[in-house]
Amino acid sequence: xxxxxxxxxxxxxxxxxxxxxxxxxxxxxxxEYNVHTHKKxxxxxxxxxxxxxxxxxxxxxEQYWWQMPxxxxxxxxxxxxxxxxxxxxxxxELAKKIFNQNLTSRSKWAWYPELIPGYYKKLVVIGGSSKHxxxxxxxxxxRWDKCYTSRYLTQMEVDHFVVCEPSEYxxxxxxxxxxxxxxxQLDMSYKDRYDTCDDxxxxxxxxxxxxxxxxxxxxxxxxxxxxxIMDDNATSGFYLNxxxxxxxxxxxxxxxxxxxxxxRYENIGQFGLHYDFFCASYQxxxxxxRNTRVYSCILNRNDIVNSEGKPIRWRGRFNExxxxxxxxxxxxxxxxxxxxxxxxxxxxxxxxxxxxxxxxVNGTTEKSxxxxxxxxxxxxxxxxxxxxxxYVDYSGFTQELKLKPGVEVTPGENNYGMKVIMVDxxxxxxxxxxxxxxxxxxAPAYEWPGIYKTFAPFEExxxxxxxxxxxxxxxxxxxxxxxx
Numbered sequence: 056x057x058x059x060x061x062x063x064x065x066x067x068x069x070x071x072x073x074x075x076x077x078x079x080x081x082x083x084x085x086x087e088y089n090v091h092t093h094k095k096x097x098x099x100x101x102x103x104x105x106x107x108x109x110x111x112x113x114x115x116x117e118q119y120w121w122q123m124p125x126x127x128x129x130x131x132x133x134x135x136x137x138x139x140x141x142x143x144x145x146x147x148e149l150a151k152k153i154f155n156q157n158l159t160s161r162s163k164w165a166w167y168p169e170l171i172p173g174y175y176k177k178l179v180v181i182g183g184s185s186k187h188x189x190x191x192x193x194x195x196x197x198r199w200d201k202c203y204t205s206r207y208l209t210q211m212e213v214d215h216f217v218v219c220e221p222s223e224y225x226x227x228x229x230x231x232x233x234x235x236x237x238x239x240q241l242d243m244s245y246k247d248r249y250d251t252c253d254d255x256x257x258x259x260x261x262x263x264x265x266x267x268x269x270x271x272x273x274x275x276x277x278x279x280x281x282x283x284i285m286d287d288n289a290t291s292g293f294y295l296n297x298x299x300x301x302x303x304x305x306x307x308x309x310x311x312x313x314x315x316x317x318x319r320y321e322n323i324g325q326f327g328l329h330y331d332f333f334c335a336s337y338q339x340x341x342x343x344x345r346n347t348r349v350y351s352c353i354l355n356r357n358d359i360v361n362s363e364g365k366p367i368r369w370r371g372r373f374n375e376x377x378x379x380x381x382x383x384x385x386x387x388x389x390x391x392x393x394x395x396x397x398x399x400x401x402x403x404x405x406x407x408x409x410x411x412x413x414x415x416v417n418g419t420t421e422k423s424x425x426x427x428x429x430x431x432x433x434x435x436x437x438x439x440x441x442x443x444x445x446y447v448d449y450s451g452f453t454q455e456l457k458l459k460p461g462v463e464v465t466p467g468e469n470n471y472g473m474k475v476i477m478v479d480x481x482x483x484x485x486x487x488x489x490x491x492x493x494x495x496x497x498a499p500a501y502e503w504p505g506i507y508k509t510f511a512p513f514e515e516x517x518x519x520x521x522x523x524x525x526x527x528x529x530x531x532x533x534x535x536x537x538x539x
Contacts, residue, residue: 060163062140063136063164080095085098086139119343119456124473125297128296150162168511178476181305181473184306187214192273193216193218194270194286195287199219199226203290212235213307218269220241245265252425253373267375291331302475306472313326313328321457321458325356327351328351328352329397330350341394343392343394345392348377348381361385373421374426381433384452433448433449434448476491
């Protein structure tokens, strides 16, 4: 354990309770406190700063947010007081007793009372229709026994295609194909004519680009104006980002909301869902970001062309997703990355199969170098996220979203029939859409109780105390009575 632990107190009542339990004399102004000598360092009362326009500036997206699902986001609330407690070395047991919680040898901070995780674990999104306008494709290789994305789409009762290579077709048919998942065999000629953008030769695997181009052409043959293409490693499925909490989705209505959004604008070339691990619950997020990269769960417009009027398609053995987003942006289109709904993808190179065992077997250096070579004006190679990685500067892309002629702005929310409910048993979250909607057909929509964190009781055996937050002020406003 560190010989210092920073404790965040949620209220004056919390400080009073803490002092009573430990016979300390901590105050709101205490900055540092020695648990043995009771020596403390006091700060000064600071004047409340005048409200700036930071919060107002965050509302830029509201002009676009009509007939879309309810969306609220905020920062982690500021503690009422924050005190650094000084211990001697190896006093973990003493720290546990003082803070009345199970700290570990790696603990460097704590809330008082103890922060109780998992308050929203029994919430799930159901309702609405899982019918969607544009075809959904999941490309998969070597993962017939763990094609996670298809599993979740099936639980959500969303029709989709799973694209596999002919040599693996029988295995996918046995493990993956079902009422909602239809298998398509990759036309292997797409590999023969694929532009790898390198000189590594035909014997080295060409990655997922050929399958992506096959999907693009297949969707056009089906008469679609857009198509979804998803990686097969959504190990935790799909989420609705609801008041900073990532709530599991058991409905495909999220895709309908995405499709309706892109259909309003004439200049979106690509849309996608952000990764869930990039959307931390303690940070503010707008419901979408414009003009950036889109990975893994993508809605591509089928008729996009470059500045020369030639159709844009996938290319490159490595980092083909980054390259495609950049070329779409350089051609003048907008890209949109959604945070109102999220893709629960596994971290790169953590799931066996796919590209992990083939083109990325030697790490990520080659893929990073390729994107820097293809786009030297905005991309470079760096050491990031504990590995060699690429960095792309998207700040030069400032194109605005343009409504299609004749599209009228209609104020108001549209949750597409979706509702958040609380299940009786957390295991129910893993059931299908139909099961949940039948079992909980009379369940009311769960209403956000106006809290951001849930804390342990002051008194042993007491009831939970909830921290109420005013999202406009981004700080604690009051402490509710114990929850019944």
